[in-house]
Amino acid sequence: MDWFAYDFDHPAYFDHYRDKENDAFYEGPALAALLRLQPGASVLDLPCGWGRLRPALEDCGYHVIGGDLSPLNLQRHRSEHSGAIVRLDFRSLPFRAACVDGVFCAFTSWGYFATEAENLRQLQEFARVLRPGGTLLLDLCGRESLEHGVASTEGRWVELKDLGYRERVRWSPDRKRIWTERKQGGSSFRHDIWIPTDPEVRDFLDTAGFEVEGAFGSLRGGPWSRDAERWIYRAMKPQHGVKPRPVSSPG
Numbered sequence: 214m215d216w217f218a219y220d221f222d223h224p225a226y227f228d229h230y231r232d233k234e235n236d237a238f239y240e241g242p243a244l245a246a247l248l249r250l251q252p253g254a255s256v257l258d259l260p261c262g263w264g265r266l267r268p269a270l271e272d273c274g275y276h277v278i279g280g281d282l283s284p285l286n287l288q289r290h291r292s293e294h295s296g297a298i299v300r301l302d303f304r305s306l307p308f309r310a311a312c313v314d315g316v317f318c319a320f321t322s323w324g325y326f327a328t329e330a331e332n333l334r335q336l337q338e339f340a341r342v343l344r345p346g347g348t349l350l351l352d353l354c355g356r357e358s359l360e361h362g363v364a365s366t367e368g369r370w371v372e373l374k375d376l377g378y379r380e381r382v383r384w385s386p387d388r389k390r391i392w393t394e395r396k397q398g399g400s401s402f403r404h405d406i407w408i409p410t411d412p413e414v415r416d417f418l419d420t421a422g423f424e425v426e427g428a429f430g431s432l433r434g435g436p437w438s439r440d441a442e443r444w445i446y447r448a449m450k451p452q453h454g455v456k457p458r459p460v461s462s463p464g
């Protein structure tokens with residue numbers, strides 16, 4: 214089974230990311246504002262997870278449809294929020310072409326797939342469902358900041374006693390992907406996420422047919438910088454439509 218179909222669909226995920234419940238109160242409004250759409254716009258929240266950012270999108274007056282692979286997240290979403298949700302896989306979205314004004318992809322939800330072709334496919338699917346002139350907000354962690362953040366504990370098991378689990382963070386041998394292993398009780402989890410450089414993000418967005426309209430280094434929309442904790446890209450599907458091009462070396 215792919216790691217992302219297991220790790221996020223386990224009750225322990227809600228423990229590991231408990232902080233994100235409270236973070237949603239400031240992250241949600243800030244990220245929703247960076248989408249910069251008009252009230253009444255239709256927005257796909259992909260992936261929506263348990264719906265923690267949905268209220269902020271709805272507060273902007275957007276019509277929101279959430280989509281996620283994890284039945285457990287969708288179940289929690291359904292119990293805490295009303296509104297449309299769909300089970301889906303990023304690689305093949307169950308929506309017709311050019312049907313929405315915005316795609317909202319928050320909290321490092323790109324780079325999960327093992328191959329460049331699949332990661333590109335996710336962006337191409339986002340481009341396909343957006344109407345010409347529509348907007349993608351892609352919220353990623355900044356690579357340099359992450360490198361700095363993990364340097365002191367890289368490769369070592371760290372006991373997170375209050376949280377009740379152990380964690381080890383490592384870069385893959387080619388240093389392209391971050392591996393986060395967690396052990397809790399008898400269960401093991403292993404996130405395996407490609408952490409692209411800024412030129413790689415821009416290259417993939419371009420190849421998928423997007424024009425990067427803005428890049429930010431903070432939730433407030435502050436300027437992008439190499440060492441910013443978050444790299445947030447607002448990209449537009451051009452009015453003249455998407456012209457996908459092949460990637461130079463699909464993985």
Ligand SMILES: C[S@@+](CC[C@H](N)C(=O)[O-])C[C@H]1O[C@@H](n2cnc3c(N)ncnc32)[C@H](O)[C@@H]1O
Pocket residue numbers: 217218221222233259260261262263264265266280281282283286301302303304318319320321322325
């Ligand atoms: C880090 S969470 C972010 C969720 C939400 N954006 C948030 O900020 O809370 C990543 C989400 O991606 C979903 N996911 C992972 N792989 C997926 C896939 N191939 N297709 C659709 N959703 C996927 C997971 O189930 C999980 O809910």
